[in-house]
Amino acid sequence: MKRPRLLFIHQAYPGQFMHLSYHISSELDARTIFLTLSNLNQDLSLPNVECRRFSRHREVDQEAHRYLQSVERGVLNAQAVVRQLLALQNEHFVPDIVIAIAGFGFTSYIKNIYPNCKVISYVEWYFSDPHLLEMNPAIELDERLKINTMNLTIQQEILVADALVCP
DSSP states (O other): OOOOEEEEEOSSTTGGGHHHHHHHHHHHTOEEEEEEETTSOOOOOOTTEEEEEEOOSSOOOTTSOTTTHHHHHHHHHHHHHHHHHHHHHHTTOOOSEEEEESSSSTTTTHHHHOTTSEEEEEOOOOOOHHHHHHHOTTOOHHHHHHHHHTHHHHHHHHHHOSEEEOO
16 A cells, blocks of 8 residues: 655644544554745744745736735745655655645646645635724725725635535
8 A cells, every 4th residue: 555645734843733633643543744834034944844845936026916916925825835745756856745734825726737636625714894894893994895806716625625624
């Protein structure tokens, strides 16, 4: 029986996946790689979990429409993950399961590289006007529209996912 291969992706290693990544890796004797943004400094090492840091090739264009800056950041994150996936593929690492936080674009292009892997997205937030107004009744319409546009990245990741987990 082949050893399972797991890939975790989170912007702040290990984030919500600290116990899960270690437990699953240990229980399944899985090869586990954890991708995280390199500009976040967390000096934590988990047994049986290999952490690899990555970064975007550039930052968001500040001249872009302010509603679309979060979408552009999501695309830049997805491109950075693709570069990591291609490097992993060169090492003959093809994940059976990818578990990632949604909302940052990380899984947007995973199926383009690994069409047969299963993607589980942890969807922690989603914006809607009634909830925005409930949290802040004084929020301006323009700000509500900008925040609702942030859902585009989450929606893309939901489309790619084979399963969703919502706390």
